[in-house]
Amino acid sequence: MVKTVAAARPRARGRARIQAGHLFVLPYALLLLAFGIGPGIYAFCLSFATFAEGRPQFFQAGLANYVTAYTDxxxxxxxxxxxxxxxxxxxxxxxxxxxxxxxxxxxxxxxxxxxxxxxxxxxxxxxxxxxxxxxxxxxxxxxxxxxxxxxxxxxxxxxxxxxxxxxxxxxxxxxxxxxxxxxxxxxxxxxxxxxxxxxxxxxxxxxxxxxxxxxxxxxxxxxxxxxxxxxxxxxxxxxxxxxxxxxxxxxxxxxxxxxxxxxxxxxxxxxxxxxxxxxxxxxxxxxxxxxxxxxxxxxxxxxxxxxx
Amino acid sequence: MRHAAKTHASAPARPRGSRLRTNGLGPLGAAIRVVLLLLLAVFFGLPLLWLLLAPTKTNTQLTDWMPLAFGSFARVGEAWKNLTDFSDGVVLRWGLNSIFYTFGSLLLGLAVTLPAGYGLATLRFAGRRTLIWLTLITMIIPSSALVLPLFLELSYVRLANTPWSVILPAAFFPFGVYLAYIYYATSLPNDLLAAARIDGCNEWQLFTNIGLPLSRALLGLLTFVSFTANWNNYFLPYVMLNNSRLFNLPVGLQVLMTGTSALRPTFATDLPIRRAEVALAGLLLVVPVALVFLYSQRFVVSGALTGATKE
The missing domain is CATH 1.10.3720.10 (MetI-like)
Structure with a gap:
């Protein structure tokens, strides 16, 4: 992939900086996923779930939960x-x-x-x-x-x-x-x-x-x-x-x-x-x-x- | 951040003679302004003053005496004893939990937030803009909108009703990441970073040797925002925690308000938790934040805290 040593150096450095950036934000990105975006996605899945034996059965309910909630x-x-x-x-x-x-x-x-x-x-x-x-x-x-x-x-x-x-x-x-x-x-x-x-x-x-x-x-x-x-x-x-x-x-x-x-x-x-x-x-x-x-x-x- | 602080600092340095803003107010206008502002001070100040005085009085004194009368310090000690005797000293336990949750979220939040803000400000990497947008969106959405979904999610992974269910979501601090990002982007000398890079520093060394030592103002700001939000955190622990030994002070105060007859004067019980005791518990929550407020008001006026007052 890399043709010459001279061309490789700046590219390798560029790649190293990309990795460093990712490492700096990684813990935060995980928290963002778990507590910022995750709850919304999970609530979305759950809103279409039925509950048998206490655990959710995802996408089994159709719109039944929405009907229950919004026509309450x-x-x-x-x-x-x-x-x-x-x-x-x-x-x-x-x-x-x-x-x-x-x-x-x-x-x-x-x-x-x-x-x-x-x-x-x-x-x-x-x-x-x-x-x-x-x-x-x-x-x-x-x-x-x-x-x-x-x-x-x-x-x-x-x-x-x-x-x-x-x-x-x-x-x-x-x-x-x-x-x-x-x-x-x-x-x-x-x-x-x-x-x-x-x-x-x-x-x-x-x-x-x-x-x-x-x-x-x-x-x-x-x-x-x-x-x-x-x-x-x-x-x-x-x-x-x-x-x-x-x-x-x-x-x-x-x-x-x-x-x-x-x-x-x-x-x-x-x-x-x-x-x-x-x-x-x-x-x-x-x-x-x-x-x-x-x-x-x-x-x-x-x-x-x-x-x- | 830094230049905002600077403009604020320069305001009082304006020569006294050039008070141009005051021009054209006139004596009548000035009087109207003062009267209005004093009336507002009564609206905002009187309830707090009342709360501060409430634990000095007995239940009868609270109804019979003038609202702002002072009872006695001995009565405060008595209320304190009643409060700490309640349910085998569970109030102290709630206080310790509050300290543990608040500082746990604060330290964990800072450890995650500072590198993230630094990385977003000084490095370019794939997904950076997406991350900034998601940060802005999640920081503006009211945190209470996320509480029920968070509970549903964390009970699925069986983390609900543990201290982690309060500490971890509160350590997610997008507003802090945004403040850190703006701070590092505007206050770090780029030439210095470039020079250190040429000298062979790697990015982590740059952060610990240059970024962190220049972060004192930022640290103060983030600590202030995180502390005031987490010390008063109520909706999340109320929904997450089921075991009363795990409650923090706000949820505990709610137990005192709803689980005793303190606020139902018609229900007479022997439990010595009355208005004065509940007011004292409320003061335990208000006073630390009020002190931090008095100390940190300058942050807010400097404009650095735009966005801090989301509910």
């Missing part, structure tokens, strides 16, 4: 619930974060920095801790916002946590824990706007509000799109909040409330792994669509950093 009497309800939640949480989250970041960015100084830190800290509250805090905060008997809740006519926690108010409560909870991180990211994006542009706007007579609306907001638009897509993809996956509020018995709410809860219920409540796979595959596809949209529609992430 709770299927439409759980999607209606998250749709309502998204309808409230997306605009509240994005508008809230953008307005706060712009307000903070109007003036530099220690006051703004202190405020930013206070908004950021609740990000440390996640999962069960967030639900715990919510149960306390929404209880008019002990809440730090007691006087406000009592003024609104609420007396016990089940007056506040009601089935109809859940989309709004989950929005407040998500905003409380998640806004600070986004505010910091938007603040970073605002900081990267060139000073010359802002100076020019000021000289042309823009006041602080006008420069926020006409100059800064258009320049951070890619981040708005990015946050919208990620918040959508993340909020669709709601699980811990409805699961725990119901389980803690603080207030009666219908179960399952979200699609992921229904998938969980199929696997653990009914032992129907095939139907559970059919639901989780749908949720995974929604996440995948969001990811592809971020990569296609925004320029936040770079594939070719090395060439840049």
């Amino acid at each position: 009497f709770r299927f439409a309800g759980v999607f209606r619930n998250v749709a309502l939640f998204l309808l409230i949480s997306l605009p509240v989250g994005v508008i809230g974060v953008v307005v706060i970041a712009l307000l903070l960015h109007m003036r530099e100084g220690s006051f703004g920095t202190a405020m930013r830190t206070i908004y950021f800290l609740p990000g440390a509250v996640a999962g069960p801790t967030a639900v715990l805090l919510a149960i306390f905060v929404f209880d008019p008997n002990i809440s730090p916002f007691q006087s406000l809740l009592q003024a609104m006519g609420y007396e016990v926690v089940s007056d506040v946590i009601r089935p109809r108010s859940l989309p709004l409560l989950f929005t407040l909870l998500g905003f409380f824990a998640g806004a600070g991180g986004w505010i910091a990211i938007f603040y970073g994006a605002l900081n990267s706007i060139s000073q010359e542009v802002l100076e020019a706007a000021t000289m042309d007579g823009c006041n602080a509000w006008q420069s926020a609306w006409f100059i800064k907001l258009p320049l951070i638009r890619p981040y708005v799109a990015y946050m919208l897509i990620l918040t959508f993809a993340g909020n669709v996956q709601l699980f811990a909040e409805p699961q725990l509020i119901a389980a803690a018995g603080a207030a009666p709410i219908p179960q399952p409330w979200s699609p992921n809860q229904l998938g969980y219920e199929f696997a653990f409540g009914l032992g129907n792994f095939g139907a559970s796979a059919a639901i989780s595959l749908l949720m995974l596809l929604i996440g995948l669509a969001g990811a592809l949209l971020v990569l296609r529609a925004t320029t936040i992430f770079r594939v070719d950093a090395a060439e840049a």
Whole structure:
């Protein structure tokens, strides 16, 4: 194959570098295969499987699992619930974060920095801790916002946590824990706007509000799109909040409330792994669509950093 | 990464006189801004302050006293004793599990992530672009979308309900690989690598002698992201683990919330796990992350963490 010694050397070196590259990424590629791609492929196979003697018989079920899952009497309800939640949480989250970041960015100084830190800290509250805090905060008997809740006519926690108010409560909870991180990211994006542009706007007579609306907001638009897509993809996956509020018995709410809860219920409540796979595959596809949209529609992430 | 940090560092160095951003706000505008920001501080800060004070009070004091009243430190000790006595000290066991899982995923994740990011940034090999695309896609998909499929997969290979079922999936850290890739691609001096190659260094020696020593900022960033995500990891261990001795603190907190009458005031039991005890358990989870946050906020503002807040 190799004709001359002179030609062989660069080729051999080229091949050695290819091998080195593969060795560097090999452990990661294995994890990616096992825990990034594998679960999706396995869920796909499982969604067409029947279960005899506890082990899956792949591709024996046809579409039966999909029919079971998607025609379940709770299927439409759980999607209606998250749709309502998204309808409230997306605009509240994005508008809230953008307005706060712009307000903070109007003036530099220690006051703004202190405020930013206070908004950021609740990000440390996640999962069960967030639900715990919510149960306390929404209880008019002990809440730090007691006087406000009592003024609104609420007396016990089940007056506040009601089935109809859940989309709004989950929005407040998500905003409380998640806004600070986004505010910091938007603040970073605002900081990267060139000073010359802002100076020019000021000289042309823009006041602080006008420069926020006409100059800064258009320049951070890619981040708005990015946050919208990620918040959508993340909020669709709601699980811990409805699961725990119901389980803690603080207030009666219908179960399952979200699609992921229904998938969980199929696997653990009914032992129907095939139907559970059919639901989780749908949720995974929604996440995948969001990811592809971020990569296609925004320029936040770079594939070719090395060439840049 | 490095240049992002630099632009951030240069911000405060701007001369005090040229505070151009403040122009045109006016006294009324400034007042409105301050009032709005203070109201928001109440929204974000008050619940945390309340949680910090809750373990100092008894159940009756929590309902009868002012919400932000301080009880006593002795009461915190009592709540701590009740909490650690619960079910033969299982709470401490959960805490140790949390530390073990968090740092297991962190160390394993770093050992896999750093070479991968370095390889993607400095070497060209078949399949490189595909790997970058798959990394980007898997880092943006919410991790909760993968939990049920992961459980189905790992129970097929009989790994569910073992510590590995929590540690291994969390060691898969595509966002870390992306950060490492960007970091090495933008901050490693290419001439230095080329010179070392001519001097006979192989690629692994380049990585350990040049790449790793220049990775301090990157290591801090990856540790921050991985720690905060894994310390709070709830959905994955909740689904994977069945044996309560294997639970981590978030799943354990859920047991305290749902398995006791702490949050059901109408159910009177003798078990001394009440609101104060559950609040204290919640603080065990919140305080370490909050401290790390206070220390690492600069990473986020420098823009380096874009994409870190996926749910």
